[in-house]
Amino acid sequence: MQFLTYILCQTGKNLRQTWGAQVMTLLTVTLSVLIFAFFFLIYTNMLRASAQLGDDVRLIVYLDQEVTEQMRPVLETRIRDFGPVEKIVFVSRAEAFARLSAQMGKEKDVLNDLGPDFLPPSLEVYPLKNLNDLSKINQFSDFLQTLPYVTKVQSGLDWLQRFGYFTSLLRIVVLLSGSLLIISMTFIVSYTLRLTVLSRQGELEILRLLGASSAYIRLPLLLEGMLQGVLGSSLGLAALYILYQWIVSRFSGPGFLKLFEFTFFPFELTAAILLAGIVLCTVGSLFSIRRFIRI
Protein backbone atom coordinates (compact mmCIF):
# COMPACT_ATOMS: atom_id res chain seq x y z
CA MET A 1 0.00 0.00 0.00
CA GLN A 2 2.70 2.41 1.11
CA PHE A 3 4.70 1.16 -1.86
CA LEU A 4 1.91 1.96 -4.29
CA THR A 5 1.51 5.46 -2.89
CA TYR A 6 5.17 6.17 -3.44
CA ILE A 7 5.16 4.80 -6.96
CA LEU A 8 2.15 6.95 -7.84
CA CYS A 9 3.69 10.01 -6.21
CA GLN A 10 6.88 9.52 -8.17
CA THR A 11 4.91 9.13 -11.39
CA GLY A 12 3.05 12.34 -10.68
CA LYS A 13 6.32 14.14 -10.00
CA ASN A 14 7.76 12.92 -13.28
CA LEU A 15 4.74 14.02 -15.25
CA ARG A 16 4.82 17.45 -13.70
CA GLN A 17 8.47 17.94 -14.46
CA THR A 18 8.14 17.32 -18.19
CA TRP A 19 4.52 18.14 -18.78
CA GLY A 20 5.11 20.05 -22.04
CA ALA A 21 6.69 17.04 -23.67
CA GLN A 22 4.06 14.81 -22.07
CA VAL A 23 1.23 16.74 -23.69
CA MET A 24 2.93 16.61 -27.09
CA THR A 25 3.42 12.89 -26.75
CA LEU A 26 -0.15 12.39 -25.72
CA LEU A 27 -1.30 14.32 -28.80
CA THR A 28 0.95 12.28 -31.06
CA VAL A 29 -0.25 9.01 -29.61
CA THR A 30 -3.86 10.15 -29.89
CA LEU A 31 -3.39 11.22 -33.49
CA SER A 32 -1.68 8.03 -34.55
CA VAL A 33 -4.41 5.94 -32.98
CA LEU A 34 -7.02 8.11 -34.66
CA ILE A 35 -5.42 7.89 -38.10
CA PHE A 36 -4.86 4.19 -37.91
CA ALA A 37 -8.28 3.39 -36.48
CA PHE A 38 -9.99 5.61 -39.05
CA PHE A 39 -8.52 3.76 -42.01
CA PHE A 40 -9.01 0.47 -40.29
CA LEU A 41 -12.68 1.28 -39.72
CA ILE A 42 -13.22 2.11 -43.36
CA TYR A 43 -11.33 -0.99 -44.37
CA THR A 44 -13.40 -3.34 -42.22
CA ASN A 45 -16.57 -1.75 -43.53
CA MET A 46 -15.39 -2.13 -47.11
CA LEU A 47 -14.54 -5.75 -46.49
CA ARG A 48 -17.98 -6.42 -45.19
CA ALA A 49 -19.60 -4.52 -48.03
CA SER A 50 -17.65 -6.38 -50.68
CA ALA A 51 -18.60 -9.66 -49.07
CA GLN A 52 -22.22 -8.56 -49.32
CA LEU A 53 -21.78 -7.50 -52.92
CA GLY A 54 -20.09 -10.77 -53.76
CA ASP A 55 -23.14 -12.53 -52.45
CA ASP A 56 -25.36 -10.69 -54.87
CA VAL A 57 -23.31 -11.25 -57.96
CA ARG A 58 -25.52 -12.13 -60.90
CA LEU A 59 -25.13 -11.87 -64.61
CA ILE A 60 -28.05 -10.44 -66.50
CA VAL A 61 -28.18 -11.60 -70.10
CA TYR A 62 -30.44 -9.54 -72.33
CA LEU A 63 -31.96 -11.36 -75.27
CA ASP A 64 -33.50 -10.11 -78.50
CA GLN A 65 -36.42 -12.54 -78.38
CA GLU A 66 -38.38 -14.62 -75.90
CA VAL A 67 -36.98 -18.02 -75.12
CA THR A 68 -39.41 -20.76 -76.05
CA GLU A 69 -40.20 -23.60 -73.70
CA GLN A 70 -38.14 -25.97 -75.92
CA MET A 71 -35.11 -23.70 -75.99
CA ARG A 72 -34.92 -23.31 -72.22
CA PRO A 73 -33.35 -26.67 -71.33
CA VAL A 74 -30.90 -26.35 -74.21
CA LEU A 75 -29.64 -22.98 -73.04
CA GLU A 76 -29.64 -24.16 -69.46
CA THR A 77 -27.43 -27.18 -70.16
CA ARG A 78 -25.02 -25.11 -72.24
CA ILE A 79 -24.62 -22.68 -69.40
CA ARG A 80 -24.29 -25.36 -66.74
CA ASP A 81 -21.72 -27.13 -68.89
CA PHE A 82 -19.52 -24.06 -68.80
CA GLY A 83 -19.48 -23.49 -65.08
CA PRO A 84 -21.16 -24.09 -61.76
CA VAL A 85 -24.34 -22.14 -61.48
CA GLU A 86 -26.65 -21.81 -58.55
CA LYS A 87 -29.72 -21.01 -60.54
CA ILE A 88 -30.90 -19.62 -63.82
CA VAL A 89 -34.01 -17.51 -64.02
CA PHE A 90 -35.79 -16.80 -67.30
CA VAL A 91 -37.52 -13.44 -67.35
CA SER A 92 -40.04 -12.81 -70.07
CA ARG A 93 -41.06 -9.37 -71.33
CA ALA A 94 -44.22 -9.54 -69.25
CA GLU A 95 -42.37 -10.54 -66.09
CA ALA A 96 -39.81 -7.80 -66.57
CA PHE A 97 -42.61 -5.27 -66.90
CA ALA A 98 -44.38 -6.60 -63.80
CA ARG A 99 -41.17 -6.30 -61.77
CA LEU A 100 -40.51 -2.78 -62.86
CA SER A 101 -44.02 -1.58 -62.14
CA ALA A 102 -43.81 -3.22 -58.74
CA GLN A 103 -40.59 -1.30 -58.09
CA MET A 104 -42.07 1.97 -59.23
CA GLY A 105 -44.92 1.62 -56.79
CA LYS A 106 -47.22 4.64 -56.93
CA GLU A 107 -45.59 6.11 -59.97
CA LYS A 108 -46.25 3.11 -62.16
CA ASP A 109 -48.71 5.17 -64.25
CA VAL A 110 -45.74 6.47 -66.19
CA LEU A 111 -45.30 2.99 -67.58
CA ASN A 112 -48.81 2.77 -68.99
CA ASP A 113 -47.89 4.71 -72.08
CA LEU A 114 -44.96 2.50 -72.86
CA GLY A 115 -46.93 -0.71 -73.01
CA PRO A 116 -45.97 -4.02 -71.45
CA ASP A 117 -43.57 -4.98 -74.24
CA PHE A 118 -40.95 -2.31 -74.09
CA LEU A 119 -38.53 -4.25 -71.87
CA PRO A 120 -36.40 -6.96 -73.42
CA PRO A 121 -36.63 -10.51 -72.14
CA SER A 122 -33.64 -11.65 -70.16
CA LEU A 123 -31.97 -14.46 -68.39
CA GLU A 124 -30.46 -14.14 -64.93
CA VAL A 125 -27.53 -16.34 -64.13
CA TYR A 126 -26.47 -16.70 -60.49
CA PRO A 127 -22.99 -18.20 -60.33
CA LEU A 128 -22.21 -20.37 -57.34
CA LYS A 129 -21.02 -18.38 -54.32
CA ASN A 130 -17.58 -19.92 -54.46
CA LEU A 131 -17.09 -18.38 -57.86
CA ASN A 132 -16.25 -15.07 -56.26
CA ASP A 133 -13.07 -14.75 -58.20
CA LEU A 134 -13.62 -11.80 -60.47
CA SER A 135 -11.65 -13.12 -63.40
CA LYS A 136 -13.70 -16.33 -63.46
CA ILE A 137 -16.90 -14.33 -63.47
CA ASN A 138 -15.46 -12.30 -66.31
CA GLN A 139 -14.82 -15.45 -68.30
CA PHE A 140 -18.37 -16.53 -67.57
CA SER A 141 -19.65 -13.25 -68.84
CA ASP A 142 -17.62 -13.57 -72.05
CA PHE A 143 -19.00 -17.02 -72.60
CA LEU A 144 -22.59 -15.93 -72.14
CA GLN A 145 -22.01 -13.33 -74.83
CA THR A 146 -21.53 -16.13 -77.37
CA LEU A 147 -24.93 -17.73 -76.78
CA PRO A 148 -27.66 -17.29 -79.40
CA TYR A 149 -30.13 -14.38 -79.12
CA VAL A 150 -27.85 -12.57 -76.65
CA THR A 151 -27.62 -8.82 -77.14
CA LYS A 152 -25.81 -7.79 -74.00
CA VAL A 153 -24.45 -9.21 -70.75
CA GLN A 154 -24.57 -6.98 -67.74
CA SER A 155 -22.53 -8.04 -64.80
CA GLY A 156 -21.85 -4.93 -62.74
CA LEU A 157 -18.39 -6.37 -62.54
CA ASP A 158 -16.56 -3.20 -63.50
CA TRP A 159 -17.87 -1.65 -60.43
CA LEU A 160 -17.13 -4.64 -58.25
CA GLN A 161 -13.62 -4.69 -59.67
CA ARG A 162 -13.02 -1.06 -58.84
CA PHE A 163 -14.35 -1.71 -55.41
CA GLY A 164 -11.84 -4.54 -55.08
CA TYR A 165 -8.94 -2.33 -56.16
CA PHE A 166 -9.98 0.28 -53.70
CA THR A 167 -10.15 -2.27 -50.92
CA SER A 168 -6.63 -3.50 -51.59
CA LEU A 169 -5.37 0.07 -51.76
CA LEU A 170 -6.99 0.67 -48.43
CA ARG A 171 -5.29 -2.42 -47.08
CA ILE A 172 -1.93 -0.83 -47.88
CA VAL A 173 -2.98 2.38 -46.22
CA VAL A 174 -4.06 0.46 -43.13
CA LEU A 175 -0.72 -1.35 -43.02
CA LEU A 176 1.17 1.91 -43.45
CA SER A 177 -0.76 3.75 -40.80
CA GLY A 178 -0.38 0.70 -38.56
CA SER A 179 3.39 0.88 -38.93
CA LEU A 180 3.23 4.60 -38.28
CA LEU A 181 1.31 3.80 -35.15
CA ILE A 182 3.92 1.34 -33.94
CA ILE A 183 6.81 3.65 -34.71
CA SER A 184 5.27 6.78 -33.29
CA MET A 185 4.12 5.10 -30.13
CA THR A 186 7.23 3.19 -29.21
CA PHE A 187 9.74 5.78 -30.31
CA ILE A 188 8.00 8.89 -29.15
CA VAL A 189 7.07 7.42 -25.83
CA SER A 190 10.59 6.19 -25.30
CA TYR A 191 11.93 9.58 -26.35
CA THR A 192 9.72 11.46 -23.92
CA LEU A 193 10.70 9.08 -21.20
CA ARG A 194 14.30 9.81 -21.95
CA LEU A 195 13.51 13.45 -21.28
CA THR A 196 12.06 12.45 -17.94
CA VAL A 197 15.12 10.40 -17.13
CA LEU A 198 17.46 13.20 -18.14
CA SER A 199 15.55 15.84 -16.23
CA ARG A 200 15.69 13.68 -13.14
CA GLN A 201 19.14 12.26 -13.58
CA GLY A 202 20.51 13.89 -10.45
CA GLU A 203 17.59 12.63 -8.46
CA LEU A 204 17.83 9.12 -9.84
CA GLU A 205 21.51 9.05 -9.00
CA ILE A 206 20.80 10.00 -5.41
CA LEU A 207 17.96 7.53 -5.17
CA ARG A 208 20.43 4.85 -6.14
CA LEU A 209 22.81 6.00 -3.42
CA LEU A 210 20.01 5.92 -0.89
CA GLY A 211 19.32 2.31 -1.78
CA ALA A 212 16.05 2.74 -3.68
CA SER A 213 14.92 -0.56 -5.12
CA SER A 214 14.88 -0.90 -8.85
CA ALA A 215 11.08 -1.11 -8.73
CA TYR A 216 10.99 2.22 -6.93
CA ILE A 217 12.99 3.81 -9.72
CA ARG A 218 11.63 1.96 -12.72
CA LEU A 219 7.95 1.43 -12.05
CA PRO A 220 7.05 5.13 -12.19
CA LEU A 221 8.67 5.34 -15.61
CA LEU A 222 6.86 2.24 -16.80
CA LEU A 223 3.64 3.63 -15.42
CA GLU A 224 4.25 6.88 -17.25
CA GLY A 225 4.46 5.06 -20.58
CA MET A 226 1.45 2.98 -19.74
CA LEU A 227 -0.51 6.08 -18.86
CA GLN A 228 0.36 7.63 -22.21
CA GLY A 229 -0.95 4.46 -23.85
CA VAL A 230 -4.19 4.39 -21.90
CA LEU A 231 -4.96 8.08 -22.35
CA GLY A 232 -3.72 8.37 -25.92
CA SER A 233 -5.56 5.30 -27.19
CA SER A 234 -8.80 6.15 -25.43
CA LEU A 235 -8.70 9.71 -26.69
CA GLY A 236 -7.92 8.52 -30.22
CA LEU A 237 -10.76 6.02 -30.19
CA ALA A 238 -13.13 8.54 -28.67
CA ALA A 239 -12.24 11.03 -31.40
CA LEU A 240 -12.85 8.35 -34.00
CA TYR A 241 -16.25 7.59 -32.51
CA ILE A 242 -17.22 11.23 -32.68
CA LEU A 243 -16.04 11.38 -36.28
CA TYR A 244 -18.02 8.24 -37.03
CA GLN A 245 -21.18 9.66 -35.51
CA TRP A 246 -20.71 12.79 -37.55
CA ILE A 247 -20.27 10.85 -40.79
CA VAL A 248 -23.32 8.72 -40.10
CA SER A 249 -25.53 11.68 -39.27
CA ARG A 250 -24.20 13.63 -42.22
CA PHE A 251 -24.53 10.97 -44.89
CA SER A 252 -27.42 8.94 -43.62
CA GLY A 253 -30.60 8.78 -45.63
CA PRO A 254 -30.98 7.22 -49.07
CA GLY A 255 -27.82 6.48 -50.97
CA PHE A 256 -24.50 4.84 -50.57
CA LEU A 257 -24.50 4.45 -46.83
CA LYS A 258 -27.97 2.94 -46.86
CA LEU A 259 -26.71 0.25 -49.19
CA PHE A 260 -23.81 -0.74 -46.98
CA GLU A 261 -24.46 -0.16 -43.39
CA PHE A 262 -21.54 1.83 -41.95
CA THR A 263 -20.82 0.42 -38.52
CA PHE A 264 -18.33 1.08 -35.74
CA PHE A 265 -15.87 -1.52 -34.47
CA PRO A 266 -17.39 -4.26 -32.40
CA PHE A 267 -16.50 -4.06 -28.71
CA GLU A 268 -13.78 -6.71 -28.92
CA LEU A 269 -11.93 -4.89 -31.67
CA THR A 270 -12.15 -1.58 -29.82
CA ALA A 271 -10.72 -3.25 -26.74
CA ALA A 272 -7.98 -4.86 -28.85
CA ILE A 273 -6.92 -1.51 -30.33
CA LEU A 274 -6.88 0.04 -26.88
CA LEU A 275 -4.81 -2.81 -25.52
CA ALA A 276 -2.40 -2.65 -28.45
CA GLY A 277 -1.91 1.06 -27.80
CA ILE A 278 -1.15 0.44 -24.15
CA VAL A 279 1.23 -2.40 -24.91
CA LEU A 280 3.09 -0.35 -27.53
CA CYS A 281 3.56 2.58 -25.17
CA THR A 282 4.68 0.30 -22.38
CA VAL A 283 7.19 -1.34 -24.68
CA GLY A 284 8.42 2.12 -25.65
CA SER A 285 9.01 2.98 -22.02
CA LEU A 286 10.77 -0.34 -21.45
CA PHE A 287 13.22 0.62 -24.20
CA SER A 288 14.15 3.83 -22.40
CA ILE A 289 14.33 2.22 -19.03
CA ARG A 290 16.66 -0.48 -20.27
CA ARG A 291 18.81 1.91 -22.19
CA PHE A 292 19.13 4.76 -19.74
CA ILE A 293 18.90 3.25 -16.33
CA ARG A 294 21.40 0.76 -15.13
CA ILE A 295 21.24 -0.55 -11.65
Added chain:
Amino acid sequence: MPRDASTDKPLVELVNITKIYPPDIVALEDVSLRIYKGEILFLTGMSGAGKTTLIKLLFCLETPTRGLIEIAGRDLFRLSPVGIQQMRQKIGVAYQDFRLLDKQTVFQNIAMAMEVTYASAKEIRVRVGELLDLLNLASKRNKPVGELSRGEQQRVALARAAANRPTLLLADEPTGNLDQTTTELVINLFRRLNEEDGSTIVVATHDESIYAKTEHRVVELHNGQLAAHLEQTPRQVELF
Protein backbone atom coordinates in the same frame (compact mmCIF):
# COMPACT_ATOMS: atom_id res chain seq x y z
CA MET B 1 32.74 4.09 25.44
CA PRO B 2 35.64 2.29 23.76
CA ARG B 3 35.00 -1.32 22.90
CA ASP B 4 37.11 -4.31 23.65
CA ALA B 5 38.49 -5.07 20.24
CA SER B 6 39.41 -8.67 20.86
CA THR B 7 35.99 -10.08 21.77
CA ASP B 8 33.52 -8.13 19.63
CA LYS B 9 32.69 -9.32 16.18
CA PRO B 10 33.59 -6.63 13.66
CA LEU B 11 30.78 -5.01 11.72
CA VAL B 12 33.19 -4.02 9.00
CA GLU B 13 36.40 -5.75 8.14
CA LEU B 14 38.88 -4.50 5.56
CA VAL B 15 41.62 -6.93 4.63
CA ASN B 16 44.67 -5.71 2.73
CA ILE B 17 42.75 -3.16 0.71
CA THR B 18 44.57 -1.44 -2.11
CA LYS B 19 42.90 1.09 -4.33
CA ILE B 20 44.64 2.39 -7.41
CA TYR B 21 42.84 4.98 -9.54
CA PRO B 22 43.75 4.86 -13.20
CA PRO B 23 46.35 5.33 -14.41
CA ASP B 24 48.51 4.78 -11.32
CA ILE B 25 47.28 6.94 -8.45
CA VAL B 26 47.60 4.88 -5.31
CA ALA B 27 44.85 6.15 -3.02
CA LEU B 28 44.98 3.30 -0.49
CA GLU B 29 47.72 0.80 0.02
CA ASP B 30 47.37 -2.45 1.91
CA VAL B 31 44.92 -1.13 4.47
CA SER B 32 43.55 -3.58 7.03
CA LEU B 33 41.03 -2.31 9.53
CA ARG B 34 38.26 -3.63 11.73
CA ILE B 35 35.31 -1.50 12.74
CA TYR B 36 33.28 -2.88 15.61
CA LYS B 37 29.58 -2.74 16.11
CA GLY B 38 28.53 0.25 18.15
CA GLU B 39 31.84 2.09 18.08
CA ILE B 40 32.69 5.57 16.93
CA LEU B 41 35.79 5.69 14.81
CA PHE B 42 37.69 8.73 13.64
CA LEU B 43 39.45 8.38 10.35
CA THR B 44 42.02 11.12 10.10
CA GLY B 45 44.79 12.17 7.82
CA MET B 46 45.95 14.98 5.64
CA SER B 47 44.11 16.06 2.57
CA GLY B 48 44.58 13.45 -0.12
CA ALA B 49 45.38 10.70 2.37
CA GLY B 50 42.56 8.50 1.10
CA LYS B 51 39.76 9.05 3.61
CA THR B 52 37.03 9.67 1.07
CA THR B 53 38.24 6.76 -1.00
CA LEU B 54 37.91 4.44 1.96
CA ILE B 55 34.38 5.61 2.64
CA LYS B 56 33.44 5.15 -1.01
CA LEU B 57 34.73 1.60 -0.87
CA LEU B 58 32.58 0.85 2.16
CA PHE B 59 29.55 2.04 0.27
CA CYS B 60 30.24 0.21 -2.97
CA LEU B 61 30.76 3.41 -4.90
CA GLU B 62 34.21 2.22 -5.85
CA THR B 63 35.68 -1.25 -6.02
CA PRO B 64 39.07 -2.02 -4.49
CA THR B 65 41.91 -2.96 -6.78
CA ARG B 66 42.95 -5.66 -4.34
CA GLY B 67 41.69 -6.90 -1.04
CA LEU B 68 38.48 -7.87 0.69
CA ILE B 69 35.78 -5.93 2.49
CA GLU B 70 33.20 -7.66 4.63
CA ILE B 71 30.20 -5.97 6.19
CA ALA B 72 28.34 -8.05 8.78
CA GLY B 73 30.25 -11.07 7.50
CA ARG B 74 29.26 -10.64 3.87
CA ASP B 75 31.73 -10.00 1.09
CA LEU B 76 30.78 -6.57 -0.17
CA PHE B 77 31.81 -7.18 -3.73
CA ARG B 78 29.92 -10.38 -4.16
CA LEU B 79 26.61 -8.74 -3.31
CA SER B 80 23.86 -8.85 -5.92
CA PRO B 81 22.37 -5.54 -7.07
CA VAL B 82 19.49 -6.15 -4.70
CA GLY B 83 21.95 -6.92 -1.92
CA ILE B 84 23.77 -3.64 -2.52
CA GLN B 85 20.49 -1.78 -2.55
CA GLN B 86 19.41 -3.31 0.76
CA MET B 87 22.80 -2.65 2.29
CA ARG B 88 22.66 0.99 1.23
CA GLN B 89 19.37 1.45 3.03
CA LYS B 90 21.12 0.47 6.26
CA ILE B 91 24.16 2.67 5.74
CA GLY B 92 23.77 6.42 5.99
CA VAL B 93 26.37 8.49 4.21
CA ALA B 94 27.03 12.20 4.53
CA TYR B 95 29.17 12.96 1.51
CA GLN B 96 31.98 15.43 1.53
CA ASP B 97 30.33 17.09 -1.49
CA PHE B 98 26.87 16.67 0.10
CA ARG B 99 25.09 15.38 -3.02
CA LEU B 100 21.85 17.15 -2.28
CA LEU B 101 19.21 18.22 -4.76
CA ASP B 102 19.49 22.01 -4.92
CA LYS B 103 15.99 22.61 -6.25
CA GLN B 104 14.25 20.57 -3.60
CA THR B 105 13.56 21.76 -0.11
CA VAL B 106 15.43 20.73 3.00
CA PHE B 107 12.49 18.59 4.02
CA GLN B 108 12.25 16.86 0.64
CA ASN B 109 15.94 16.11 0.58
CA ILE B 110 15.89 14.44 3.97
CA ALA B 111 12.55 12.71 3.36
CA MET B 112 13.90 11.06 0.22
CA ALA B 113 16.09 8.75 2.27
CA MET B 114 13.06 7.53 4.20
CA GLU B 115 10.76 7.34 1.19
CA VAL B 116 12.91 4.71 -0.46
CA THR B 117 12.35 2.51 2.59
CA TYR B 118 8.60 3.10 2.22
CA ALA B 119 8.26 4.82 5.59
CA SER B 120 4.84 6.34 6.18
CA ALA B 121 4.29 10.06 5.65
CA LYS B 122 3.74 10.50 9.38
CA GLU B 123 6.93 8.72 10.38
CA ILE B 124 8.81 10.88 7.92
CA ARG B 125 7.30 14.09 9.24
CA VAL B 126 8.14 13.23 12.82
CA ARG B 127 11.67 12.02 12.17
CA VAL B 128 12.62 14.88 9.86
CA GLY B 129 11.23 17.41 12.33
CA GLU B 130 13.29 15.84 15.10
CA LEU B 131 16.49 15.97 13.08
CA LEU B 132 15.90 19.55 11.98
CA ASP B 133 15.48 20.56 15.62
CA LEU B 134 18.63 18.72 16.64
CA LEU B 135 20.67 20.42 13.93
CA ASN B 136 19.09 23.83 14.36
CA LEU B 137 17.62 23.85 10.87
CA ALA B 138 13.93 24.01 11.70
CA SER B 139 13.52 27.47 10.19
CA LYS B 140 14.95 26.28 6.86
CA ARG B 141 12.57 23.35 6.53
CA ASN B 142 10.86 24.53 3.35
CA LYS B 143 13.76 26.34 1.73
CA PRO B 144 15.37 24.99 -1.41
CA VAL B 145 18.72 23.53 -0.47
CA GLY B 146 20.41 25.59 -3.18
CA GLU B 147 19.66 28.75 -1.19
CA LEU B 148 21.37 27.55 1.97
CA SER B 149 24.89 28.26 3.16
CA ARG B 150 27.54 25.57 2.91
CA GLY B 151 27.36 24.90 6.61
CA GLU B 152 23.58 24.50 6.45
CA GLN B 153 23.84 22.20 3.46
CA GLN B 154 26.36 20.14 5.35
CA ARG B 155 23.90 19.65 8.17
CA VAL B 156 21.15 18.71 5.72
CA ALA B 157 23.45 16.05 4.31
CA LEU B 158 24.03 14.76 7.85
CA ALA B 159 20.33 14.73 8.63
CA ARG B 160 19.66 12.71 5.50
CA ALA B 161 22.35 10.23 6.45
CA ALA B 162 20.89 9.85 9.92
CA ALA B 163 17.22 9.76 8.92
CA ASN B 164 16.83 5.98 8.81
CA ARG B 165 18.74 5.42 12.08
CA PRO B 166 21.38 3.59 10.07
CA THR B 167 23.35 0.62 11.35
CA LEU B 168 26.45 2.31 10.02
CA LEU B 169 26.85 6.03 9.54
CA LEU B 170 29.67 7.27 7.36
CA ALA B 171 30.34 10.99 7.73
CA ASP B 172 32.92 12.48 5.40
CA GLU B 173 34.28 15.76 6.75
CA PRO B 174 31.04 16.54 8.60
CA THR B 175 32.28 19.71 10.29
CA GLY B 176 34.35 21.24 7.54
CA ASN B 177 32.17 24.34 7.20
CA LEU B 178 30.93 24.68 10.76
CA ASP B 179 31.71 26.93 13.67
CA GLN B 180 32.36 25.63 17.17
CA THR B 181 28.75 25.76 18.37
CA THR B 182 27.34 24.07 15.31
CA THR B 183 30.08 21.45 15.42
CA GLU B 184 28.86 20.57 18.87
CA LEU B 185 25.34 20.09 17.52
CA VAL B 186 26.73 17.61 15.03
CA ILE B 187 28.73 15.74 17.63
CA ASN B 188 25.65 15.65 19.78
CA LEU B 189 23.74 14.02 16.93
CA PHE B 190 26.45 11.38 16.56
CA ARG B 191 26.35 10.63 20.26
CA ARG B 192 22.59 10.25 20.25
CA LEU B 193 22.62 7.94 17.24
CA ASN B 194 25.36 5.89 18.85
CA GLU B 195 23.72 5.63 22.24
CA GLU B 196 20.05 5.46 21.38
CA ASP B 197 20.08 3.59 18.11
CA GLY B 198 23.33 1.66 18.50
CA SER B 199 24.67 3.06 15.25
CA THR B 200 28.28 2.47 14.37
CA ILE B 201 29.79 5.74 13.26
CA VAL B 202 32.82 6.44 11.11
CA VAL B 203 33.88 10.07 10.91
CA ALA B 204 36.46 11.03 8.31
CA THR B 205 38.00 14.36 9.24
CA HIS B 206 41.08 16.44 9.51
CA ASP B 207 39.45 18.74 12.04
CA GLU B 208 41.65 17.97 14.99
CA SER B 209 39.36 19.80 17.41
CA ILE B 210 36.71 17.11 17.24
CA TYR B 211 38.95 14.12 17.87
CA ALA B 212 41.78 15.60 19.88
CA LYS B 213 40.18 14.93 23.21
CA THR B 214 38.03 11.93 22.37
CA GLU B 215 38.07 8.61 24.13
CA HIS B 216 37.09 6.90 20.87
CA ARG B 217 39.38 5.17 18.50
CA VAL B 218 41.30 7.34 16.06
CA VAL B 219 43.09 5.88 13.05
CA GLU B 220 45.26 7.90 10.76
CA LEU B 221 45.80 7.47 7.07
CA HIS B 222 49.05 8.68 5.69
CA ASN B 223 49.52 8.65 1.94
CA GLY B 224 47.06 5.83 1.64
CA GLN B 225 48.59 3.74 4.40
CA LEU B 226 47.33 3.19 7.91
CA ALA B 227 49.72 4.94 10.27
CA ALA B 228 51.00 3.44 13.53
CA HIS B 229 48.23 2.27 15.79
CA LEU B 230 47.01 5.38 17.43
CA GLU B 231 43.92 3.55 18.53
CA GLN B 232 45.99 1.58 21.05
CA THR B 233 46.11 4.62 23.28
CA PRO B 234 42.60 5.91 23.78
CA ARG B 235 42.58 9.38 25.16
CA GLN B 236 40.74 9.79 28.35
CA VAL B 237 39.69 13.41 28.24
CA GLU B 238 36.04 13.59 27.35
CA LEU B 239 34.58 15.66 24.66
CA PHE B 240 31.99 13.07 23.88
